[in-house]
Amino acid sequence: xxxxxxxxxxxxxxxxxxxxxxxxxxxxxxxxxxxxxxxxxxxxxxxxxxxxxxxxxxxxxxxxxxxxxxxxxxxxxxxxxxxxxxxxxxxxxxxxxxxxxxxxxxxxxxxxxxxxxxxxxxxxxxxxxxxxxxxxxxxxxxxxxxxxxxxxxxxxxxxxxxxxxxxxxxxxxxxxxxxxxxxxxxxxxxxxxxxxxxxxxxxxxxxxxxxxxxxxxxxxxxxxxxxxxxxxxxxxxxxxxxxxxxxxxxxxxxxxxxxxxxxxxxxxxxxxxxxxxxxxxxxxxxxxxxxxxxxxxxxxxxxxxxxxxxxxxxxxxxxxxxxxxxxxxxxxxxxxxxxxxxxxxxxxxxxxxxxxxxxxxxxxxxxxxxxxxxxxxxxxxxxxxxxxxxxxxxxxxxxxxxxxxxxxxxxxxxxxxxxxxxxxxxxxxxxxxxxxxxxxxxxxxxxxxxxxxxxxxxxxxxxxxxx
Amino acid sequence: xxxxxxxxxxxxxxxxxxxxxxxxxxxxxxxxxxxxxxxxxxxxxxxxxxxxxxxxxxxxxxxxxxxxxxxxxxxxxxxxxxxxxxxxxxxxxxxxxxxxxxxxxxxxxxxxxxxxxxxxxxxxxxxxxxxxxxxxxxxxxxxxxxxxxxxxxxxxxxxxxxxxxxxxxxxxxxxxxxxxxxxxxxxxxxxxxxxxxxxxxxxxxxxxxxxxxxxxxxxxxxxxxxxxxxxxxxxxxxxxxxxxxxxxxxxxxxxxxxxxxxxxxxxxxxxxxxxxxxxxxxxxxxxxxxxxxxxxxxxxxxxxxxxxxxxxxxxxxxxxxxxxxxxxxxxxxxxxxxxxxxxxxxxxxxxxxxxxxxxxxxxxxxxxxxxxxxxxxxxxxxxxxxxxxxxxxxxxxxxxxxxxxxxxxxxxxxxxxxxxxxxxxxxxxxxxxxxxxxxxxxxxxxxxxxxxxxxxxxxxxxxxxxx
Numbered sequence: 014x015x016x017x018x019x020x021x022x023x024x025x026x027x028x029x030x031x032x033x034x035x036x037x038x039x040x041x042x043x044x045x046x047x048x049x050x051x052x053x054x055x056x057x058x059x060x061x062x063x064x065x066x067x068x069x070x071x072x073x074x075x076x077x078x079x080x081x082x083x084x085x086x087x088x089x090x091x092x093x094x095x096x097x098x099x100x101x102x103x104x105x106x107x108x109x110x111x112x113x114x115x116x117x118x119x120x121x122x123x124x125x126x127x128x129x130x131x132x133x134x135x136x137x138x139x140x141x142x143x144x145x146x147x148x149x150x151x152x153x154x155x156x157x158x159x160x161x162x163x164x165x166x167x168x169x170x171x172x173x174x175x176x177x178x179x180x181x182x183x184x185x186x187x188x189x190x191x192x193x194x195x196x197x198x199x200x201x202x203x204x205x206x207x208x209x210x211x212x213x214x215x216x217x218x219x220x221x222x223x224x225x226x227x228x229x230x231x232x233x234x235x236x237x238x239x240x241x242x243x244x245x246x247x248x249x250x251x252x253x254x255x256x257x258x259x260x261x262x263x264x265x266x267x268x269x270x271x272x273x274x275x276x277x278x279x280x281x282x283x284x285x286x287x288x289x290x291x292x293x294x295x296x297x298x299x300x301x302x303x304x305x306x307x308x309x310x311x312x313x314x315x316x317x318x319x320x321x322x323x324x325x326x327x328x329x330x331x332x333x334x335x336x337x338x339x340x341x342x343x344x345x346x347x348x349x350x351x352x353x354x355x356x357x358x359x360x361x362x363x364x365x366x367x368x369x370x371x372x373x374x375x376x377x378x379x380x381x382x383x384x385x386x387x388x389x390x391x392x393x394x395x396x397x398x399x400x401x402x403x404x405x406x407x408x409x410x411x412x413x414x415x416x417x418x419x420x421x422x423x424x425x426x427x428x429x430x431x432x433x434x435x436x437x438x439x440x441x442x443x444x445x446x447x448x449x450x451x452x453x454x455x456x457x458x459x460x461x462x463x464x465x466x467x468x469x470x471x472x473x474x475x476x477x478x479x480x
Numbered sequence: 481x482x483x484x485x486x487x488x489x490x491x492x493x494x495x496x497x498x499x500x501x502x503x504x505x506x507x508x509x510x511x512x513x514x515x516x517x518x519x520x521x522x523x524x525x526x527x528x529x530x531x532x533x534x535x536x537x538x539x540x541x542x543x544x545x546x547x548x549x550x551x552x553x554x555x556x557x558x559x560x561x562x563x564x565x566x567x568x569x570x571x572x573x574x575x576x577x578x579x580x581x582x583x584x585x586x587x588x589x590x591x592x593x594x595x596x597x598x599x600x601x602x603x604x605x606x607x608x609x610x611x612x613x614x615x616x617x618x619x620x621x622x623x624x625x626x627x628x629x630x631x632x633x634x635x636x637x638x639x640x641x642x643x644x645x646x647x648x649x650x651x652x653x654x655x656x657x658x659x660x661x662x663x664x665x666x667x668x669x670x671x672x673x674x675x676x677x678x679x680x681x682x683x684x685x686x687x688x689x690x691x692x693x694x695x696x697x698x699x700x701x702x703x704x705x706x707x708x709x710x711x712x713x714x715x716x717x718x719x720x721x722x723x724x725x726x727x728x729x730x731x732x733x734x735x736x737x738x739x740x741x742x743x744x745x746x747x748x749x750x751x752x753x754x755x756x757x758x759x760x761x762x763x764x765x766x767x768x769x770x771x772x773x774x775x776x777x778x779x780x781x782x783x784x785x786x787x788x789x790x791x792x793x794x795x796x797x798x799x800x801x802x803x804x805x806x807x808x809x810x811x812x813x814x815x816x817x818x819x820x821x822x823x824x825x826x827x828x829x830x831x832x833x834x835x836x837x838x839x840x841x842x843x844x845x846x847x848x849x850x851x852x853x854x855x856x857x858x859x860x861x862x863x864x865x866x867x868x869x870x871x872x873x874x875x876x877x878x879x880x881x882x883x884x885x886x887x888x889x890x891x892x893x894x895x896x897x898x899x900x901x902x903x904x905x906x907x908x909x910x911x912x913x914x915x916x917x918x919x920x921x922x923x924x925x926x927x928x929x930x931x932x933x934x935x936x937x938x939x940x941x942x943x944x945x946x947x
Contacts, residue, residue, distance in 0.1 A: 198639055199899065204675060207641075208670060359665050462926065
């Protein structure tokens, strides 16, 4: 319960203009991009600095009020849903890029900067932040850290965790720490930085971020490869790496993913043919165009061993943008079409065909259809289970059984249940598939060290037996 | 105290041939490559499997006996020194590469495999494990994980932590866990894998390791660049990256480092001139020789802006080997010449000249000489403080003050006190320079979760106020 006394303390910290209790705002901040779930907090507070975040946390700690750190609300696992009410702590005003360090190829930023804004700012200096989530145009870099976001270029450049050097974190009791140093290497005590990355706002509030950058890459080549059989598309993925090539993107899309999306994105007919069950979108990048052409040819010689239709080279920026837009809008297109649930399976990439075939078989068994697409180069397959005309009853009873089986399959293939979306609210009951009680207990005890009053985004990651 | 009862229990687990209490063996396992320190354990036990490690840990846990996991004893921070006696747990019999997974570009290995043996085994399959510590010919991959080892190629390829996907760990109470999944991406709970990497044997015993591999790189070009002034060599380092080039190695060596080493390694005169204060050894690698030549030329045009002597291209494998041998043998050469202490400073790379100048000034102030060299591309400078004819008294009183100042300087340059050697025994009292009490307490509480009886390599990492 947020009493008037508490509310006044919060107003004193951030100012009356930055505390909200109206239903409209609460509802707005009570949902992200996870299905149609809405869990509004009791109050929204928008601090403007690390010190204000710290002061808010001290109040929350004193009164044992749950706090949910809120970014751009583009999450896909319900990480920001305030299931226990409390304070919704929006980081949107911590939106400054503090310093682009061209000498050291680093950037220091606040968490509320949109990822693409950050990318563009460093690109102007000839630098590159290559982590590239599909939501980059709207997500915050802070949210990327919370979920350890990946995206299309992870296959060559790695995920968020691979770029985070150091973090300023406000602990649940309001204390402020730094997790490491601004160095490329660090063997100085336990890696608190990597413990924070992907902890989904359950250990503290990240208020400053030091990221590694790389010199900007100048050129890329994009291939659009249609396969008659989707399993063959999945199988071609690992063959490309085994040929010694590391593409900068290797995306898989099954037919319906692109057909549905083509309703929203204008796509020339040549890119879409009904007889093709799946496509791979393959990019290679680098600074030497000749090398890229030679790598593209190697890729061609690999995929030609499968039953493919005509491969298209995207030559112009327009063509490239069209294809990427097609890829990036799949999630939104599914959402517009039907009620759905999204899973974020990941396996060692050679196991992709088994995963894909298994998912389809599980769908058949339980009576649901799925749209599969994702970062195949990483073995990361997004599975959108779509309701369409399925009855509410079957949707409620059969889908969870199917999801459970999909995750069991993922585990049996040496994979895991989330590659880049996080566990958050919607996957937490499945954690025992991946981790033993011993392992989950270790994680939960770590949470208790950071957050002895369990106020920091409670009810996330851990199955409900833990709360 | 290891009683006869305990000894018999250990013999029952691993067999009588694999338990040792003779002085010679205890002394042998009581030292690593850290200065001339010797701390023998009370007993050496050599298990052959995860199950045996688990059984040994159960005995240790029951009787609250300290356990030090021991690898190849090549560590440089005293991580394996049994300062509290107890069981020395040698992992040398867990020496099998379990599976090279060519389909998924992964390897599953036991910890007691020599890093270079692992590299050669995967190279035979056209794959590459690029982490390349100077001690690769003798160190164990398990020790690399314990210390988060780096090495010459980290500048392009990253350090050990960037290749570890999943670990099997025996906890101090003998329970066996897996920390993650065999996937390139993972957003499934807290990152226990990265918590283990670099934890220096203080949280558990790593018994299986899943590493990411990359397709083997075919070619490289090596440049030997002599500088008249050492600060200019240090300054050239960041300029190379700012020109958009990421070398696969970028090593700095001051004059005495190579002159001393040339007594042990046969080096053609052309590589060594007294008038050159420092050298950079610069490698670029890739699959296209033309590209490498073009990058080498770009590097040349960058370094030519500094006062350099004649640059040498190493064309032949022999020439390359000579230069690498020269670089890799510096530590050993210093050791042969004099008593010394080695520090492992790391800063953002543009700060290298300030670090170098500062270290020399601190040496002048306290009356000691230092030999500096290291992985300049990472900002990682090894500082060998050499005793030579310094009196024992000054060595005891002045050097610690100087080290403290060097670390304060490192911190002020946004760096840290260990880039790749770890904290272990010899740097633990300096941890408060890097971390506040709050931060150290968080780390120590994490240790307590894993190791409630403080039996797992006690007395390491944390300053003595913690024990």
